[in-house]
Amino acid sequence: MTRIATFNVNGVNGRLPVLLKWLGESDYDIVCLQELKTSDDKFPIDAIREAGYGAIWHGQKSYNGVAILARGMEPVERRRGLPGDPDDTHSRY
Helix, strand or coil: CCCEEEEECCCCCCCHHHHHHHHHHCCCCEEEEECCCCCHHHCCHHHHHHCCEEEEEECCCCCCCEEEEEECCCCCCCCCCCCCCCCCCCCCC
């Protein structure tokens, strides 16, 4: 059985120690993060990988941002943004 969880991190870099501790103590296969509040280039992918998860993310400095973590594998991006909304600039999907 696949276990899935969501986590509103309210700033992934500021809460990284809490996130990593939670990932180490939990048994989730898929973790969906929201409110990353960081740009794509500042997403802590190395720390996430060291915790045993692959990740794909869509960040936005100071606001929004989402990520999908998969234990032991790299998620595959199928789509970025909300379908039918070419002006979506909010990194929520």
